[in-house]
Amino acid sequence: MQHYLLDACAVLALLDNEEGADIVYGLLDSAKSGEITLCMNAANLIEVYYDRIRKVGPENADNTIRNICENFPISIIEELTPGIVREAAYFKAAGKMSFADTILVATARCTGATVVTCDYVELEPVERQEHISFLWIRPQF
Numbered sequence: 001m002q003h004y005l006l007d008a009c010a011v012l013a014l015l016d017n018e019e020g021a022d023i024v025y026g027l028l029d030s031a032k033s034g035e036i037t038l039c040m041n042a043a044n045l046i047e048v049y050y051d052r053i054r055k056v057g058p059e060n061a062d063n064t065i066r067n068i069c070e071n072f073p074i075s076i077i078e079e080l081t082p083g084i085v086r087e088a089a090y091f092k093a094a095g096k097m098s099f100a101d102t103i104l105v106a107t108a109r110c111t112g113a114t115v116v117t118c119d120y121v122e123l124e125p126v127e128r129q130e131h132i133s134f135l136w137i138r139p140q141f
Contacts, residue, residue, distance in 0.1 A: 004031075005108050006040040006074065007117035008047035008100065010137055015052070015064065020118055020137030027116065031073035039075040039113060043103040083110045097122050108132045 004027055014024040031038040045065070052061035069076060080088075080103070087106030091097055097105075101122050108115045114133040117123055120140045127134045 002036045003111060003113040004036060004038050004116050004135065005104065005111065005113035006038060006044065007104055007115060007119060007123075008044045008051070009118045010116045011040070011045075011048050011068070012051055013118060013137060015048070018138075023135070023137045024116065028073060037075065038073055039077055039107075039111070041077045041103050041107045043100045045069075045076060047100050077107060077111075081110065091126070095125065097126075105130070105132055 006024075006027075010020070010024050012018070013020040014028075027036065027038060030036045045068070048068070049061055049065050052064045056064070068074065084103065084106045087109050088099075088102040091102040091105050092099070101119070104115060104117075105123070105126050107113070109130070109132055114135050115123065116135045116137060118136060118138045120136070123134065124140070126132060
């Protein structure tokens with residue numbers, strides 16, 4: 001079974017109905033039917049949360065996050081295992097990457113999941129240099 005790891009930008013594309021939302025909807029449907037598994041690290045969910053606070057206010061952000069956690073077929077990875085910590089530190093030391101993205105790629109490496117993202121700026125170099133699979137939800141410009 002294929003495992004996918006959602007980046008914050010993939011969830012935000014879905015919530016804001018941006019380009020690439022159709023791909024994320026398709027993944028959600030596949031996860032609901034049991035064809036694939038979807039997960040997201042809590043560090044990346046924080047990014048979704050603060051984006052929603054800025055765009056729609058705290059109360060609506062709370063409702064959105066509650067809906068994602070309770071109704072979407074996404075497993076939230078809450079634990080930073082020693083392996084994820086080690087890999088995240090490696091990625092942070094190796095380049096100029098945000099903390100949340102280091103957690104994302106470290107989680108992907110440790111779980112073997114394919115990263116679902118549209119963040120070419122920070123993550124395309126990782127795809128070129130590391131053995132991590134990516135599913136890009138929109139074309140690079």
